[in-house]
Amino acid sequence: MSDRQSSNAYWQANLRIIYICLAIWALVSYGFGIILRPLLSGISVGGTDLGFWFAQQGSILCFIALIFFYTWRMNRLDAEHGVDE
Amino acid sequence: MSQFTLNLLVICASFALYIGIAIYCRAKSTAEFYAANRGVGPVMNGMATAADWMSAASFISMAGLIAFTGYDNSTYLMGWTGGYVLLALLLAPYLRKFGKFTVPEFIGDRFYSRTARIIGVICLLIVSITYVIGQMTGVGVTFSRYLEVSNATGLWIGAALVFCYAVLGGMKGITYTQVAQYVVLIIAYTIPAVFISLQLTGNFLPPLGLFGTHEGSGVAFLAQLDGLVTDLGFRAYTEHHNSTLDMVLFTMALMIGTAGLPHVIIRFFTVPKVSDARKSAGWALVFIALLYTVAPAVGSMARFNLTATMWPGAAQGETFSQPAVSLADIETSEDLAWMRNWQTTGLLNWEDKNGDGLIQYYNDGAAAQATALAAARTSGDQAAIDAAQAAYDARLAETHAALPGAPAAEQNWVGNELTTVNNDIMVLANPEIANLPGWVIAIVAAGGLAAALSTAAGLLLAISGAVSHDLIKGTLRPNISEKGELMAARVSMAASILVATLLGLNPPGFAAQTVALAFGLAASSIFPVLMMGIFSKRVGKEGAIAGMIAGMLSTILYIFAYKGWFFIAGTNMFPDTPDAWLFGISPASFGTVGAVINFAVAFGVSAVSKRPPAHVQELVESIRVPRGAGGAVAH
Numbered sequence: 207m208s209d210r211q212s213s214n215a216y217w218q219a220n221l222r223i224i225y226i227c228l229a230i231w232a233l234v235s236y237g238f239g240i241i242l243r244p245l246l247s248g249i250s251v252g253g254t255d256l257g258f259w260f261a262q263q264g265s266i267l268c269f270i271a272l273i274f275f276y277t278w279r280m281n282r283l284d285a286e287h288g289v290d291e
Numbered sequence: 292m293s294q295f296t297l298n299l300l301v302i303c304a305s306f307a308l309y310i311g312i313a314i315y316c317r318a319k320s321t322a323e324f325y326a327a328n329r330g331v332g333p334v335m336n337g338m339a340t341a342a343d344w345m346s347a348a349s350f351i352s353m354a355g356l357i358a359f360t361g362y363d364n365s366t367y368l369m370g371w372t373g374g375y376v377l378l379a380l381l382l383a384p385y386l387r388k389f390g391k392f393t394v395p396e397f398i399g400d401r402f403y404s405r406t407a408r409i410i411g412v413i414c415l416l417i418v419s420i421t422y423v424i425g426q427m428t429g430v431g432v433t434f435s436r437y438l439e440v441s442n443a444t445g446l447w448i449g450a451a452l453v454f455c456y457a458v459l460g461g462m463k464g465i466t467y468t469q470v471a472q473y474v475v476l477i478i479a480y481t482i483p484a485v486f487i488s489l490q491l492t493g494n495f496l497p498p499l500g501l502f503g504t505h506e507g508s509g510v511a512f513l514a515q516l517d518g519l520v521t522d523l524g525f526r527a528y529t530e531h532h533n534s535t536l537d538m539v540l541f542t543m544a545l546m547i548g549t550a551g552l553p554h555v556i557i558r559f560f561t562v563p564k565v566s567d568a569r570k571s572a573g574w575a576l577v578f579i580a581l582l583y584t585v586a587p588a589v590g591s592m593a594r595f596n597l598t599a600t601m602w603p604g605a606a607q608g609e610t611f612s613q614p615a616v617s618l619a620d621i622e623t624s625e626d627l628a629w630m631r632n633w634q635t636t637g638l639l640n641w642e643d644k645n646g647d648g649l650i651q652y653y654n655d656g657a658a659a660q661a662t663a664l665a666a667a668r669t670s671g672d673q674a675a676i677d678a679a680q681a682a683y684d685a686r687l688a689e690t691h692a693a694l695p696g697a698p699a700a701e702q703n704w705v706g707n708e709l710t711t712v713n714n715d716i717m718v719l720a721n722p723e724i725a726n727l728p729g730w731v732i733a734i735v736a737a738g739g740l741a742a743a744l745s746t747a748a749g750l751l752l753a754i755s756g757a758v759s760h761d762l763i764k765g766t767l768r769p770n771i772s773e774k775g776e777l778m779a780a781r782v783s784m785a786a787s788i789l790v791a792t793l794l795g796l797n798p799p800g801f802a803a804q805t806v807a808l809a810f811g812l813a814a815s816s817i818f819p820v821l822m823m824g825i826f827s828k829r830v831g832k833e834g835a836i837a838g839m840i841a842g843m844l845s846t847i848l849y850i851f852a853y854k855g856w857f858f859i860a861g862t863n864m865f866p867d868t869p870d871a872w873l874f875g876i877s878p879a880s881f882g883t884v885g886a887v888i889n890f891a892v893a894f895g896v897s898a899v900s901k902r903p904p905a906h907v908q909e910l911v912e913s914i915r916v917p918r919g920a921g922g923a924v925a926h
Contacts, residue, residue, distance in 0.1 A: 213912065213915070213916055216915075216916065217915055220915075224380050224381070227376070227380055228376075228380065231373065231376045235369045235373050235542065236539055236542065236543075239365065239369055240531075240535060240538055240539055240542070241535060241539065243531065251502055252501070252502025252503060252504075252511050252512070252513060253502065253510070253511025253512060253513035253514035253515070253517075253529075254502075254511075254513045254514070254517075254529040255529075258362055258365075258513075258529050259502065261362065261365035261368070261369060262362075262365050262368055262501070262584075262587040263498055263501075263584055263587070265368075265369050265372070265373065266368065266369070266372045266576075266580050266583055266584055267580070267584075269372055269373055269375060269376050269576060269580075270573065270576050270577055270580055272376055273375065273376060273379045273380075273569070273572055273573035273576060274570075274573045276379060276380055276569065277379070277566065277569040277570050277573055280384075280566070280569060281566055284566065284917055284918075288918075289916040289917055289918045290566070290917060290918065291564045291565060291566065291917055291918055291919075291920055
């Protein structure tokens with residue numbers, strides 16, 4: 207496998223991970239926190255509903271988890287493709 | 292020891308710490324000045340980024356914004372944290388690999404154009420300078436409240452302090468100072484929150500207390516708060532009231548605006564490796580989340596405590612079981628001294644309109660009519676006064692009839708008597724409202740100053756880098772020596788401190804609106820161009836320049852059309868109300884639309900113009916892989 211092919215495969219794999227992460231990013235904030243909140247209104251959390259919790263707490267916690275997941279996954283990908291530092 | 296001495300002592304001790312650190316870490320080369328020699332570890336860098344990012348707006352204003360609006364202002368919580376996901380995934384690692392010092396430098400190299408670089412400098416300067424003015428105003432207010440000096444004196448003290456450690460220390464000094472400032476501000480924010488959460492819910496973790504049970508009544512805290520505020524005619528705290536579309540667009544504008552703020556981006560140039568840039572964004576968000584998950588608890592609990600102060604019965608959950616707080620108590624009681632202290636700043640005020648000796652705080656829904664009545668009174672036209680008075684009375688009767696279970700009629704209410712409550716006092720007054728000890732109040736003062744000063748320093752560094760590195764070295768005098776460049780950076784930093792202080796002294800009265808402009812511009816110009824520079828090999832200089840200009844101009848025009856040209860009151864073309872907004876999109880949310888316009892124009896123009904040259908295609912290839920970042924040199 208030439209360098210070019212390898213770096214192309216590396217980039218495609220990176221993009222796939224980014225797409226997955228961004229889908230979750232949008233789901234927990236714009237989805238659960240705002241647009242889908244009426245659907246979650248049946249699940250009550252401390253005097254209000256799950257959508258309110260996602261808007262004020264849950265989305266932030268998910269964002270942190272997402273960044274560390276991405277970091278861990280990319281470090282592995284960098285090593286697999288031999289482009290780590 | 293008096294409260295004043297205590298404030299002075301704590302604030303001076305924190306300043307001595309910051310200046311000591313700056314002197315110890317003095318920058319000697321341009322690499323140290325702009326990027327701390329790329330020697331800052333990811334955890335340390337994350338902490339510094341958190342202090343850099345969390346400004347007076349996060350520390351002082353945000354909880355107040357949430358307190359008085361409730362759920363709808365969750366946009367700030369999601370928007371100002373979600374941007375870090377975009378930074379970590381889409382920008383930080385690639386810009387670190389690129390390995391230069393400033394954001395315009397990347398724009399100039401990637402789009403092989405000096406024009407693109409200069410447009411980048413212009414965007415950066417507008418965004419950063421509007422931001423610094425806000426910080427300096429915050430410093431002035433905090434000093435004048437806690438050190439009991441005039442606003443102007445407070446501002447000059449703040450300016451002198453920033454000058455000392457930012458100009459001398461550069462990025463290296465600023466980084467370590469910001470770490471100390473983060474520690475001060477997070478302690479200052481969480482200590483009162485823990486106390487108040489314990490008092491109200493019995494849970495010492497504020498984010499859990501928010502969803503816990505109210506101690507006084509045994510009902511869920513948020514349900515209790517909803518009940519109290521709706522009793523008083525306000526909208527329910529946890530309910531969604533505003534337009535969903537606007538909420539989504541505003542959150543998005545804050546997210547991509549955050550990711551496009553130059554002073555945040557340059558922080559990721561200081562870490563040793565590409566993988567550290569990703570990790571550092573994660574750590575930054577951890578440290579930011581410590582404040583951001585506490586903020587909604589601080590906001591709702593401050594709202595609760597304020598309501599319970601005005602209606603003593605509310606503490607047990609029965610708003611009208613006891614009469615409203617009396618005027619005599621407000622004017623003499625030791626517990627309510629904070630109300631008198633804040634009245635002198637003009638941010639809190641009350642008036643016994645019906646002369647019953649009690650101060651009734653409720654939503655009379657007649658603010659517009661009251662303004663019209665006051666205007667009629669100044670005009671002196673008796674017929675106009677009568678008409679305005681009739682409109683005011685009619686509106687009041689309407690709200691009183693709608694108030695659930697309120698004794699408005701028999702007690703002869705004639706309007707809300709807590710006439711001014713500024714959002715910004717909620718965090719600063721919080722410890723006093725909850726009767727916390729004096730040292731907590733002093734720490735909160737030091738924390739507010741740490742938040743404002745750390746952000747001001749980060750912004751000044753981004754400004755001086757753009758002026759000395761991009762304008763002077765990159766365009767006007769390419770042959771300048773490193774020593775000369777360092778001098779130019781320090782001089783431009785000193786000049787921007789002076790400009791920001793002078794503008795802060797005469798606040799043009801638009802601090803709040805300019806924030807919308809800063810985020811709108813960062814979102815509509817800087818973020819899209821950086822993203823296309825990394826993720827597209829097809830977009831060339833023509834597309835990038837056209838896109839930046841289209842995004843920037845459409846956003847500026849939309850904001851000015853509703854807010855007035857250059858924010859001068861009365862020059863707006865349309866009224867700034869939800870009905871008049873295009874598709875209900877508020878000017879503050881328009882940055883998202885501007886970004887879409889930027890992308891569309893850039894791709895459209897690129898489709899009909901030449902492909903970028905081979906060396907640029909190679910540059911894009913190289914920033915996409917982490918290997919070799921250590922070898923990337925400064926020049």
